[in-house]
Amino acid sequence: MTDQARKFESPAELSSRTRTTNIERMANEIFDVAVIGGGITGAGVALDLASRGLRVALIEKDDFGSGTSSRSSKLIHGGLRYLEQFEFGLVRESLRERAVLKQTAPHLCKPLEFLAPLYSESERSPLGSNRLKLAAGLWLYDLLAGSQNISRHKWISSSDALKLAPGLSTEGLRGAFTYFDCLTDDARLVIEVIKAASTLGASVANYARVRGFRHNADGLSSLEIEDRIGRREFDLRARVIVNASGVWSDEVSRLTDGQTRSRIRPSKGIHVVVPAERLGNKTAVLIPSVGENRFLFVIPWKGRTVIGTTDADYSGSLDDPIAEDEEVNRVLRSAARAFPDSKLTMSDVINTFAGLRPLISAGGEATKEISRKEEIFEEVSGLITISGGKLTTWRRMAEQVSERVVRRFENNNKNVMTRKSHTSDIALANGRPSSGENDCEFDSGTVSHLKETYGGNYGVVLEIARQSKTLKARLIDDLPYIGAEALYAARYEMAMTVDDILARRTRITLIDAGKGQSCAGVVEELLKKERGS
Helix, strand or coil: CCCCCECCCCCCCCCHHHHHHHHHHHHHCEEEEEEECCCHHHHHHHHHHHHCCCCEEEECCCCCCCCHHHCCCCEECCCHHHHHHCCHHHHHHHHHHHHHHHHHCHHHCEEEEEEEEEECCHHHCCCCCCHHHHHHHHHHHHHHHHHHCCCCCEEECHHHHHHHCCCCCCCCEEEEEEEEEEECCHHHHHHHHHHHHHHCCCEEECCEEEEEEEECCCCCEEEEEEECCCCEEEEEEEEEEEECCHHHHHHHHHHHCCCCCCCEEEEEEEEEEEEHHHHCCCCEEEEECCCCCCEEEEEEECCEEEEECCCEECCCCCCCCCCCHHHHHHHHHHHHHHCHHHCCCHHHCCEEEEEEEEEECCCCCCHHHCCCCCEEEECCCCCEEEECCCHHHHHHHHHHHHHHHHHHHHHCCCCCCCCCCCHHHECHHHCCCCCCCCHHHCCHHHHHHHHHHHHHHHHHHHHHHCCCHHHHCECCCCCCCEHHHHHHHHHHCCCCCHHHHHHHHCCHHHHCCCCCHHHHHHHHHHHHHHHCC
């Protein structure tokens, strides 16, 4: 990793017009690799392969990041609990990747302090009440991070713990450990990786569904694609196909071989979003989950508090997991016990969201015991499938898939020139933002929000905002998002629908009690004007 990540001169322009051009390329050109899946794993694979000089196409059946990759706990972390499972390699790799992302996208990997309180009663302590055992685990966590550690853990008194989380239960509180990991916006991370891949030449398209697969006599593979926006079908031809579709990977694999055995065991995790003032924690806090041998995170995020996540087997629709009332109530009871004065109830809930982890099937083990380590499978059909893994290790996972692809070309004597991966040197969103001389014409809250969201590209949003009062105005009074962000999403981030903008390009749907309905009309009009319709 170099001291200065390489920047792009301007953001990739991913508009509806760009999408149309990309679809035409996909229908008429031959690619080295076609990637199925526009979550963080597929996005990472496309970026890594494009950085090596390969001709890459990426397709996503819905919007980029609309599945698991926008429904995480919003953390870039080593995974403290994996130490109990002796997954030292996974923790070390995760902490290394955390350090890479802190350099390549500092606005999307921001250090966050975590508080792990210890109580006299073991069941009220999220990591148990054995102080020496927990101290040893945190020392190991620091050691695995090495020179890239954010800050060493430390033990603090109960009074100092209450300064960081004033609402915590004081009964039997002995003190707390603090340590650091990082906070992210998962959906924006996906979008920025997609944009970086596009800048390096990858053709990308959302709302493009794979309907079938076949081998051609010329040695190429063809994917039968349904363009859900253009309402057409075409064949996408490539030398190698990568299946990075997460919990849908079994379904994709069966398009090539109907006898492919099931590998994925979906695990459902839900989160509950509540007003920040209800709990008042200044740091992330670990709390026990009522009736379960696991802990939940209480995370300050975008002016709200996100509580989660659960971990349970799932057998419903992969396309539409929801947080059931019983699951939400368990999370609320857990938070209310840890923060007794909050008296949290369903009436405090701003929103909930549920995601599915693509865990590798492991017999009868509980889902929380299954490793989060990814696995790569090479099918008889030639399909390369990657499953499992976690948000934090996306770049390393992509690198491993790319190595398989490169070896495939070498073994088949394909005349394809490839370079080494250098994604650790590519700055996402043009890296760290720097203040512009005209920023002062906007209120500081808006500028700060745009920097935290768009990194080095925030100035492009400001330029759009200068065009009219509507574009400069807030979309919702008590949230920092402005109209220019909707136009930016349509022009530079291939947002095709109002929901793409409200749910993923911004996070209004998650943090607004009205789920963005009050500004949906304004956003729709901006989309229509941008497209000239």
